[in-house]
Amino acid sequence: MTVQPPASAFRTNAVVVSGLRRAYGERTVIDRLDLVIGQGEFVVLLGESGCGKTTLLRALAGLDPIQGGTVEVPGRPAVVFQEHRLLPWETLWRNVTLGLRAADARARAAAALAEVGLGDRLDDWPRNLSGGQAQRVALARALVQEPKLLLLDEPFAALDALTRLRMHGLVKDLVARHQPGVLLVTHDIDEALRLGDRVLVMRRGVIAAEHRLSSHNAAATARAELLRELGVALDGGLPSSH
Amino acid sequence: MSVTTQFDVAGGRIPSSAASPGVRLGAGSLVALSWLVPVLLLIVWEALARYGWIEPQLLPAPSKVALTAYKLTVSGTLLHDLSVSLLRAAVGFAIGGGIGFALGTLVGFSRLAEALIDRSVQMVRAIPFLAVLPLVIVWLGVGEGQKIFLVALGVAFPIYVNTTLGIRQVDPKLIELGRVQGLDNRELITRIILPGALPSILTGVRFSLATAWLALVVAETIGAQAGLGFLALDAREFLRTDVIVLTVVIYALIGVGADSLARLLERRLLTWHPNYGAGR
Numbered sequence: 281m282t283v284q285p286p287a288s289a290f291r292t293n294a295v296v297v298s299g300l301r302r303a304y305g306e307r308t309v310i311d312r313l314d315l316v317i318g319q320g321e322f323v324v325l326l327g328e329s330g331c332g333k334t335t336l337l338r339a340l341a342g343l344d345p346i347q348g349g350t351v352e353v354p355g356r357p358a359v360v361f362q363e364h365r366l367l368p369w370e371t372l373w374r375n376v377t378l379g380l381r382a383a384d385a386r387a388r389a390a391a392a393l394a395e396v397g398l399g400d401r402l403d404d405w406p407r408n409l410s411g412g413q414a415q416r417v418a419l420a421r422a423l424v425q426e427p428k429l430l431l432l433d434e435p436f437a438a439l440d441a442l443t444r445l446r447m448h449g450l451v452k453d454l455v456a457r458h459q460p461g462v463l464l465v466t467h468d469i470d471e472a473l474r475l476g477d478r479v480l481v482m483r484r485g486v487i488a489a490e491h492r493l494s495s496h497n498a499a500a501t502a503r504a505e506l507l508r509e510l511g512v513a514l515d516g517g518l519p520s521s522h
Numbered sequence: 523m524s525v526t527t528q529f530d531v532a533g534g535r536i537p538s539s540a541a542s543p544g545v546r547l548g549a550g551s552l553v554a555l556s557w558l559v560p561v562l563l564l565i566v567w568e569a570l571a572r573y574g575w576i577e578p579q580l581l582p583a584p585s586k587v588a589l590t591a592y593k594l595t596v597s598g599t600l601l602h603d604l605s606v607s608l609l610r611a612a613v614g615f616a617i618g619g620g621i622g623f624a625l626g627t628l629v630g631f632s633r634l635a636e637a638l639i640d641r642s643v644q645m646v647r648a649i650p651f652l653a654v655l656p657l658v659i660v661w662l663g664v665g666e667g668q669k670i671f672l673v674a675l676g677v678a679f680p681i682y683v684n685t686t687l688g689i690r691q692v693d694p695k696l697i698e699l700g701r702v703q704g705l706d707n708r709e710l711i712t713r714i715i716l717p718g719a720l721p722s723i724l725t726g727v728r729f730s731l732a733t734a735w736l737a738l739v740v741a742e743t744i745g746a747q748a749g750l751g752f753l754a755l756d757a758r759e760f761l762r763t764d765v766i767v768l769t770v771v772i773y774a775l776i777g778v779g780a781d782s783l784a785r786l787l788e789r790r791l792l793t794w795h796p797n798y799g800a801g802r
Contacts, residue, residue: 343702358702367696378705379709
């Protein structure tokens with residue numbers, strides 16, 4: 281990853297990707313991809329399985345090497361994965377402060393856990409948490425680092441429907457408060473429309489479509505278009521907007 | 523369930539062994555029963571020895587063994603020999619465990635170290651460690667060195683194998699998380715890899731405690747000047763079967779003690795682990 285010196289653009293941009301190429305051996309998964317995410321902007325990436333969404337996210341996280349182009353991120357991005365990935369042998373506050381270099385680590389963990397509604401569980405163990413609670417701790421762990429870029433790799437996919445809805449609200453609030461640029465990878469169109477400022481559709485390694493969501497009406501139209509772009513054929517034509 | 527219902531079930535049309543009255547036992551009675559059997563065996567043994575059904579020189583009565591234990595404790599012999607044996611076990615365990623852990627860590631982390639070390643270690647491991655005893659005596663004589671060496675040899679392999687295995691089995695997703703969170707190599711090892719490997723390492727410790735003990739029993743029966751094995755050998759010269767039986771019992775007790783110690787360690791160090799933790 282090429283992290284360039286903080287240019288003036290970084291005051292407003294959380295990530296600048298240009299000409300990104302990612303290949304596994306002979307097979308190119310992402311080719312000449314450009315993407316800019318602004319500070320505080322919530323971008324959702326939709327696409328079928330195997331279209332390269334997670335590959336893109338991992339490249340932005342610096343987890344995989346890239347074969348061409350540049351990815352510029354100010355500081356280190358934070359990632360929330362589909363699994364909570366809490367260390368079972370450490371208490372919640374120690375989990376939250378993993379990698380955090382600060383003298384007042386415990387106080388910061390307390391604040392971060394309070395933000396996700398688990399302020400009274402600092403010294404509890406991960407095994408005593410439900411799936412939704414564990415994912416909230418993972419979210420606290422990501423945000424305690426005050427990242428400029430927050431990468432969410434289907435973090436709600438393993439949760440039940442009600443918990444997922446609650447998590448949507450929580451994430452929206454937290455992002456509004458901390459103002460990181462966000463890239464959320466998901467399969468769920470309604471999740472995308474609920475959370476995203478901008479929804480991207482990825483197909484065969486390139487960004488095939490883009491929707492800016494500014495109003496409710498735009499979301500309804502975008503939903504129909506997104507379904508078509510994702511190749512979901514609905515009997516009886518497009519769903520009526522509601 | 524009322525008594526009437528019990529009879530209804532037992533005498534009725536539903537055939538069920540658990541439902542027949544008189545056989546039904548609570549958990550408490552079952553525990554009591556499980557202790558009753560060994561106690562009965564002891565009483566039978568005592569009776570047989572008392573009434574001369576067993577030659578006292580072949581197998582002394584349990585009461586005689588207990589009396590001998592008391593006498594030897596009062597005279598200080600038993601405590602001295604016991605401490606000598608325990609010291610040998612501890613020193614051998616520390617040396618063997620240290621070597622096993624160091625090599626296991628090296629091989630667990632580095633493919634190069636694995637290529638260099640693992641095959642040779644596995645080859646040596648294939649030898650039953652007690653089989654090298656004659657060779658060890660030639661090298662080190664019959665002094666303390668030989669005994670400690672044998673214990674260390676027996677301990678090193680279980681610790682080595684389980685340390686390597688534990689490190690290899692750490693969830694790669696957690697290691698990836700560590701990198702995302704910006705941990706350096708040292709933090710990665712101390713906060714993710716070693717804690718992740720700990721359950722496996724402790725299993726190795728438990729195995730090796732048993733091996734250490736076995737190694738000591740064998741090593742001490744050859745040319746010891748002190749220790750439990752010496753006590754037993756010395757007693758053999760004078761046909762003191764009561765002392766021999768006593769040493770056997772003590773070996774057994776220490777084996778049980780070592781196992782509880784290992785389990786205590788597991789409970790203490792693995793509080794977080796759902797299978798070991800001391801509750802929520």
